[in-house]
Amino acid sequence: MPGPLLDTLLGANIARRPIWLMRQAGRYLPEYRALRADKGGFLELVYDSPAATEITLQPIRRFGFDGAILFSDILIVPYAMGQNLEFLAGEGPRMSPRLVDTALSALSAVPQRLDAIYATVAGVRAALAPETTLLGFAGSPWTIATYMVAGEGSRDQHETRAMAYRDPVAFQAIIDAIVDVTIEYLCGQIVAGAEAVQLFDSWAGSLAPREFERWVIAPNARIVAALADRHPDVPVIGFPKGAGEKLPAYARETGVAAVGIDETIDPVRAAHALPEGLPVQGNLDPLLLLAGGDALDQGARAVLDAFAGRPHVFNLGHGIGQFTPIDHVERLLAVVREWRPA
Template sequence: MTDKRLLRVLRGEAVWPPPVWLMRQAGRYLPEFRALRSQADFITRCMTPDIAVEITLQPIRRFAMDGAILFSDILILPWAMGQGLKFVEGVGPVLEPIRTREDLDRLQPERVAEVTAPIMQTLRRLRQALDAPGDETVLGRGSAGATTLIGFAGSPFTVACYMVEGGSSREFLEPRQMAYADPALFDRLIDMLTQATATMLCAQIDAGAEAVMLFDSWAGLLPPGQFRRYVIEPSRQIVREIRSRHPSVPIIGFPRLGGLLVGEYAAATGINALALDTSADMMAAAALVPDGVALQGNLDPLCLVTGGDGMGHQIDVIRDAMRGRPHVFNLGHGVLPQTPPEHVAALVERVRRT
């Protein structure tokens, strides 16, 4: 639907006031989400359409966001390929680490379509709900027919970080060392993930996603040469594959902490929109990216936690700086669990002021 404000911006149109959605907008800061957590573990929540649909729609009902991002996780892909994965409270994801050729040989990317079939069912149901006219009991006033459904995946480098490390880390020393010590093995993993990610995102689009986003949360760990090799090049290949099958579907790229390389990333990959982290200067980034590339971001999530006049001022600074160019208002990273829901409501109201 070309009248959806988020889609208009992602296709290069300057819209005022800008559309707004938030990374991790469905999550632990919402009491209705916490009420569902006791029903199933995290992977089951992702893989059960009834639950995943409900969680995805919760912030749409509350805040009438312009974007609804699928409730899932970037590590569903390696799990679907056969890598052991569990989420431990207070620890995060724990995976059976990929360190050798034998470990890599055990992965089965051909399983992904079958294993992720419930996620595609979730997307089909979400698209039906989001486009249903006038059903305020499902979505809340003003949301039906106006909210864009966003699919997503982790970019190959970031997913590889977790797969090789065996969990979360601040430095991800194991994958970074593998890239130096055994580049052939690391390249093979990146290639496998590149192909599987492109295929999965195309399947998400087939199931109803109107835009897709690539999350490269750990791109900023790499020096420029490796950034080009492991962040830009795989993303370029993924975008090319999606374009060959779905030429009109917008793609958002998020090379977090990419610094001065974000302009090269935007130009080389061919993305429609560049999501910027909190550290990025929006005006400087605007000068780096090709004409017509939308920018997304980039309020500090901690500012959202704090709220008040300070948050309102920062919202205005970002909004006013981007006026006249395609811009999606968002955070520079995900919503923090301690965020008061009323601050999110205040943010949406402030962004939408004319």
């Protein structure tokens, strides 16, 4: 029997709103910090399936969220495509060779790098209660391409945007390759036990409208269509962070089952602008959760009230911050659990 999160993603407008938080398995939890200190670096944790399973389950045990999000990283896809990946302390991920300097054809795929992730999904699903939905995920092609081209994250993705303008044929080949691997990757997660999947497009907001259509909407639509063909009962959540006024077009044209909304979007306006009945997810500011207090209560209720007329999964507008106090998360949960539509 599906739980409240899966029911909501499938279109049910449930009075008790389901809740999970992006990055809910991570550094703000003392049990995560203890395990990481024992096991080593981030990538080592991702590829230690028993450890990754334990990390995925930690916030479920502590808070009873309605969804468990796979502990992994969006850069597993380019890693499986043959790029080298390392996480440098205090600096973030680095990929090599950079595709701004090297042809895509120089990479040699290593598909077995996906196997440990599937093992984690299977381990988590076996340990979860039936009513807790297991969420898989992947990065969307544009965001993945920004790391593959530049070799690291950047503030405005200038090298990748410039390459897309300068050599759209070569850049389209990179996007197409990412799409193909992502489809297989998400299908593998679904076969292993994921009941819904999310596409993270963390850098979607850096693109002009025409480029957004080509590099965000079109590739995501291809992924959604392929998943719908092979796994028609598994909903896909699209999360194009920073999409702003382009969000309604994304929701209509990609075919996603639900759309994630970041904290910069007015939830009242989003509720009116998005297709009627489309489930939404979001969009409390993570900094409001960090701040806590009455402002947190008021902000959470404002989000809940704004989306009262449609299916709504309560979440943050982006990932939970590592310094967020545990008692603030508990306070948020109490507000969400107690709320009912007027």
